[in-house]
Amino acid sequence: MDFNLTSEQELLRNSVREFAEGEIAPKVEELDRREEFSYDLTKKMGEMGFFGITVDPKYGGQGMDHLSYIILVEELARIDGSQAATVAAENSLGIGPIYKFGNEKQKKKYLPDLCSGKKLWGFGLTEPEAGSDAAATKTTAEFKNGKWVINGSKIFITNGATEITAGATVQAATGKRSDGRKELSCILVEAGVKGFTKRAMKNKMVWRSSNTAELYFDNVEVPEDHILGNRDEGFHQMLDTLDSGRLSIAAMGLGGAQGAFELGMKYAKERKQFGKPISTYQANAFKLADCATEIEAARILLYKACWLKDQDKPYSKEAAMAKLYCSEVMYRVVNHAVQLHGGYGLMQEYKIERFYRDQKLLEIGEGTSEIQRIVISRAIGCYDV
Amino acid sequence: MKIGVLLKQVPDTETKIKIRADGKGVEEGEIKWVINPYDEYAVEEALRLKEKAGGEVVIVSAGPARATEAIRQALAMGADRGIRIDTTGIEQDPYTTAVMLAGAAKNESFEIIFAGKQAVDDDCAQVLIGVAEKLGWPHVTPVEKFALSGKTATLQRPVAGGTKEMIEADLPVVVGCEKGLNEPRYASLPGIMKAKSKPVAELKASELLGTERARINVTKYSLPPERRAGKIIPGEPEAAAAELVRLLREEAKVI
Numbered sequence A: 001m002d003f004n005l006t007s008e009q010e011l012l013r014n015s016v017r018e019f020a021e022g023e024i025a026p027k028v029e030e031l032d033r034r035e036e037f038s039y040d041l042t043k044k045m046g047e048m049g050f051f052g053i054t055v056d057p058k059y060g061g062q063g064m065d066h067l068s069y070i071i072l073v074e075e076l077a078r079i080d081g082s083q084a085a086t087v088a089a090e091n092s093l094g095i096g097p098i099y100k101f102g103n104e105k106q107k108k109k110y111l112p113d114l115c116s117g118k119k120l121w122g123f124g125l126t127e128p129e130a131g132s133d134a135a136a137t138k139t140t141a142e143f144k145n146g147k148w149v150i151n152g153s154k155i156f157i158t159n160g161a162t163e164i165t166a167g168a169t170v171q172a173a174t175g176k177r178s179d180g181r182k183e184l185s186c187i188l189v190e191a192g193v194k195g196f197t198k199r200a201m202k203n204k205m206v207w208r209s210s211n212t213a214e215l216y217f218d219n220v221e222v223p224e225d226h227i228l229g230n231r232d233e234g235f236h237q238m239l240d241t242l243d244s245g246r247l248s249i250a251a252m253g254l255g256g257a258q259g260a261f262e263l264g265m266k267y268a269k270e271r272k273q274f275g276k277p278i279s280t281y282q283a284n285a286f287k288l289a290d291c292a293t294e295i296e297a298a299r300i301l302l303y304k305a306c307w308l309k310d311q312d313k314p315y316s317k318e319a320a321m322a323k324l325y326c327s328e329v330m331y332r333v334v335n336h337a338v339q340l341h342g343g344y345g346l347m348q349e350y351k352i353e354r355f356y357r358d359q360k361l362l363e364i365g366e367g368t369s370e371i372q373r374i375v376i377s378r379a380i381g382c383y384d385v
Numbered sequence B: 001m002k003i004g005v006l007l008k009q010v011p012d013t014e015t016k017i018k019i020r021a022d023g024k025g026v027e028e029g030e031i032k033w034v035i036n037p038y039d040e041y042a043v044e045e046a047l048r049l050k051e052k053a054g055g056e057v058v059i060v061s062a063g064p065a066r067a068t069e070a071i072r073q074a075l076a077m078g079a080d081r082g083i084r085i086d087t088t089g090i091e092q093d094p095y096t097t098a099v100m101l102a103g104a105a106k107n108e109s110f111e112i113i114f115a116g117k118q119a120v121d122d123d124c125a126q127v128l129i130g131v132a133e134k135l136g137w138p139h140v141t142p143v144e145k146f147a148l149s150g151k152t153a154t155l156q157r158p159v160a161g162g163t164k165e166m167i168e169a170d171l172p173v174v175v176g177c178e179k180g181l182n183e184p185r186y187a188s189l190p191g192i193m194k195a196k197s198k199p200v201a202e203l204k205a206s207e208l209l210g211t212e213r214a215r216i217n218v219t220k221y222s223l224p225p226e227r228r229a230g231k232i233i234p235g236e237p238e239a240a241a242a243e244l245v246r247l248l249r250e251e252a253k254v255i
């Protein structure tokens, strides 16, 4: 077993860490307070090559492996969940499906701008009435006079309503299958087409400087060749996209846990009560020991899942496990870290309360913890009796 | 223009240094190694010069195999190729290091060399001066502003009391880089991928050293004594001042 990272992965971790500490950290609090998406940071992250990491350089990507991508997200989340969200959603949900399922023409058209970070792209799956039950899609696309006519709406779409959002991949019911179930397909809808409106969702508790949007489709017409892959492949495309997306949410849990742990550790060593640093009281030292242990275990589980993906082996179960475990590890770690901070942990001035808020999304987005347990329990055969 | 950069890999400044049991060195096991921070300014200045004047940036480092990581990082920032002088088994001191680096630089016929003003591990600040001496070049250090026009460099160095000294030097010259000279760039992801295929040549220390030997013999390393906690003197200014004088006289025995 070789636990060494490659020299490129080590370099990448160092460089992203320096970038996150030097460029993102000084701005996070202000952006969080103002609930503001940062075009400046997005541009800088684009210049650093944070978008299209696993995409072939011929489309403007970086041609790196999946573990590199995960290390990148982990290092961003160690400093800021929101910037990590912009990058993770863009790579896994925006760029991912176009790269994996798009035809040559679509890839050439969209990927270069997306991989440079000049433009963003959303992944529109969730609807007001189709959350965990993602196949309950109400949005329809009817094929009329050689065009798709889309009606319906999407909610909670990351990167969906920025000024540089170029469009979204939209899952819609395109008819009925012979078995009577809905035929689901994904369609690429460009920003600016008539009848397509987007609205940023405000007053979020989490990821306040990440853009989350509602999308509305009112008789939106798009050309026939804007379908992603083929008709009726939408559900499969969505499941595949979520498998790899889960790795990036797991990376946010891992990185967030690491960041929260470091804040808790630093504070506990500095804060003195009863004449001694509070880290030297066993009640607190054991908490920190548990945190360090769980973070290490989470990292190994997640990296193993990435390794499977990079080896082209099945990784769906491990991705669900990593997503579930890493997000719950962050829950426990950040909870301890706030406790170690005492009253100061509840104040905005001490960064830890932001980690406490941002953590909650990780147990909900891209499949709730309950849904991950459904995926895992199915994979281990609980219901095959 | 052929630009050389001297680069040293050093322990991260946040590393907790532990002395080896035999007292002859530090324990390397848990050290996180980084590019000497002042050398990052040197790499950046070299890259900027190349962007203006064209040419090639070559990183030269004398160190063990792990030093290649530091060279790779500079390549990922944009340098073109690297040279590592393998120092395994060599007694290295500022003198031998300067001899080796100057030897490698001579083979490359650089027109200018940038280096950090000093390395933050042993803080000797001798190597770049030694290299200049061995090459028969002038050196200027520490430099906080650099400009080149034709074959003449204009350099600014700080002098005590906030005064600035402006120096003109004809190439070739060795430049010792100071904080504030520039803002070093981050290695981008495309940069990291490109660095993969950039060459790092390896030279043997013994061939560059010939009969030269280290001039410093380290007998023992020890950690500085721990600083004692400071004392805060409470009370009104007048009484506090009197107490301070008493303590300086009777306890600290400095007045």
Ligand SMILES: Cc1cc2nc3c(=O)[nH]c(=O)nc-3n(C[C@H](O)[C@H](O)[C@H](O)COP(=O)(O)OP(=O)(O)OC[C@H]3O[C@@H](n4cnc5c(N)ncnc54)[C@H](O)[C@@H]3O)c2cc1C
Binding pocket: A089, A093, A123, A124, A125, A126, A128, A130, A131, A132, A133, A155, A156, A157, A158, A159, A206, A207, A212, A361, A364, A365, A366, A367, A368, A369, A370, A371
């Ligand atoms: C900030 C943010 C960003 C997001 N980004 C995107 C995006 O880019 N694209 C996108 O398509 N979506 C996105 N989402 C949506 C997200 O994926 C959904 O919120 C999530 O899938 C849950 O759906 P829901 O909110 O409708 O909850 P529901 O599905 O209504 O779930 C409510 C509760 O019921 C539980 N539950 C549901 N079904 C079951 C069951 N069968 N068994 C047991 N328990 C069950 C759930 O676990 C949960 O606890 C985002 C959400 C947020 C908050």
